[in-house]
Amino acid sequence: MNRNELIRALPKAELHVHIEGTFEPELMFAIAQRNQIEIPYKSVEEVKQAYNFHNLQSFLDIYYAGAAVLIYEQDFYDLAWAYFEKCAEDNVVHTEMFFDPQTHTDRGVAFATVINGLQRACDDAREKLNISSHLIMCFLRHLTEEAAFETLAQALPYKDQIIGVGLDSSEVGHPPEKFERVFAKAREAGFLIVAHAGEEGPAEYVWQALDLLKVNRIDHGVRSEEDSKLLERLIAEKMPLTVCPLSNLKLCVVDDMVQHNIQRLLQQGVHVTVNSDDPSYFGGYMNDNFFAIAEALDLSHAELKQLAQNSFEASFISDTEKQKWTEQIAALN
Numbered sequence: 001m002n003r004n005e006l007i008r009a010l011p012k013a014e015l016h017v018h019i020e021g022t023f024e025p026e027l028m029f030a031i032a033q034r035n036q037i038e039i040p041y042k043s044v045e046e047v048k049q050a051y052n053f054h055n056l057q058s059f060l061d062i063y064y065a066g067a068a069v070l071i072y073e074q075d076f077y078d079l080a081w082a083y084f085e086k087c088a089e090d091n092v093v094h095t096e097m098f099f100d101p102q103t104h105t106d107r108g109v110a111f112a113t114v115i116n117g118l119q120r121a122c123d124d125a126r127e128k129l130n131i132s133s134h135l136i137m138c139f140l141r142h143l144t145e146e147a148a149f150e151t152l153a154q155a156l157p158y159k160d161q162i163i164g165v166g167l168d169s170s171e172v173g174h175p176p177e178k179f180e181r182v183f184a185k186a187r188e189a190g191f192l193i194v195a196h197a198g199e200e201g202p203a204e205y206v207w208q209a210l211d212l213l214k215v216n217r218i219d220h221g222v223r224s225e226e227d228s229k230l231l232e233r234l235i236a237e238k239m240p241l242t243v244c245p246l247s248n249l250k251l252c253v254v255d256d257m258v259q260h261n262i263q264r265l266l267q268q269g270v271h272v273t274v275n276s277d278d279p280s281y282f283g284g285y286m287n288d289n290f291f292a293i294a295e296a297l298d299l300s301h302a303e304l305k306q307l308a309q310n311s312f313e314a315s316f317i318s319d320t321e322k323q324k325w326t327e328q329i330a331a332l333n
C-alpha cells in the first residue's frame with residue numbers, strides 16, 4: 001500500500017472537532033434560507049472568500065456568525081449528519097465532538113434543542129454508518145465563570161448524553177485558572193475533562209489545564225514544546241495532545257506545514273493525535289490533515305499507524321473497543 005492508501009485504510013478516531021466548525025457554506029445557505037435568516041454573503045464563493053483568517057480571533061468572529069443560522073433541532077441534526085457522512089468517507093469510525101451550548105443558548109435556542117438534534121444524528125450514525133460517538137460540551141472561555149456555571153447546570157439533566165466538558169474560544173487572556181471552580185464541579189458530577197491550551201496561549205496555560213482543571217486530554221498543546229519540563233511531564237503521564245495540523249496552518253500557529261512539530265513530538269514520545277478542529281473553515285477533514293502532514297514531514301508508515309493507534313488509546317471508548325481497533329491497525333501494511 002502506498003502512503004495515501006494507508007491513510008485511507010486506517011481506522012481513525014477523531015477527538016478534536018467542533019461540530020459548529022463542520023458547517024459547510026452550502027448547508028449554511030440552505031438552513032439560512034429555510035429559517036429566513038439574512039447572512040452577509042451572496043454566494044458560497046463569497047463565504048469562502050471571507051475565510052482569510054490570520055489568527056484565532058479573526059476565525060472565531062466568522063465561526064460564531066455562521067452558527068447563528070442554527071435554530072431548530074433539525075438544523076443541529078443536519079449539521080451533525082453531514083459531518084458523519086464525511087467521517088464515513090475518511091474511515092473515521094469513532095468521534096468525540098465538541099459543541100458550544102452558549103453559542104446557541106445566548107441567542108435564545110434551548111439547550112434541549114441543541115442536544116436532541118445532535119444526539120439523534122449520533123444515534124443514526126451508529127445505526128446506519130456504524131460510527132460511534134461521544135459529545136463533549138465546551139465552555140466559551142471569553143465569557144464569565146458564572147455563565148459557565150449556568151451552562152453546567154443546564155447540562156446536568158443530560159449527563160448521560162455528554163461524556164465530558166471542555167474549554168474553547170479566545171485563548172489568550174482567558175487562562176484555565178479562570179474556570180478552576182466550575183471544572184471542579186464538572187469533575188464531581190462525573191464528566192471527563194479536556195481543555196484547549198497551548199494553541200495560541202503559552203505553555204503556562206497547559207500547566208494550568210493539567211494542575212488546576214485536571215484534564216484527561218489537552219486540545220492542541222503544540223506550544224508545549226517551548227517548555228522542556230512540560231514535555232517531560234506530558235510524556236511521563238502519557239497525556240494526549242489532540243493536534244490539528246490544517247487548523248494550525250490556517251490560523252498561523254505555524255508558518256508552513258514543513259515546520260509543524262507533530263512529528264518531533266511523536267518521535268519524543270508525546271501522545272499526539274491528528275484531528276480536523278473546524279474542517280469546513282480550515283480546508284479539510286481527517287484524511288486531508290493526514291495527507292498534509294504525511295507529505296510535508298515525510299511520515300513513515302509506522303508513524304502513520306502510531307498516530308491512528310494513539311487516537312483510539314486517547315479516546316473515551318472501552319478497553320475492549322480499543323483492543324479491536326489496535327488489532328485492525330496492526331494488520332495493515
Ligand code: ADE
Nearest residue numbers: 018168169170196277278
Ligand atoms: N472554537 C472552535 N475552534 C476553536 C479553536 N481552534 N480554538 C479555540 N476555540 C475554538
Ligand code: ZN
Nearest residue numbers: 018168196277
Ligand atoms: Zn478546537
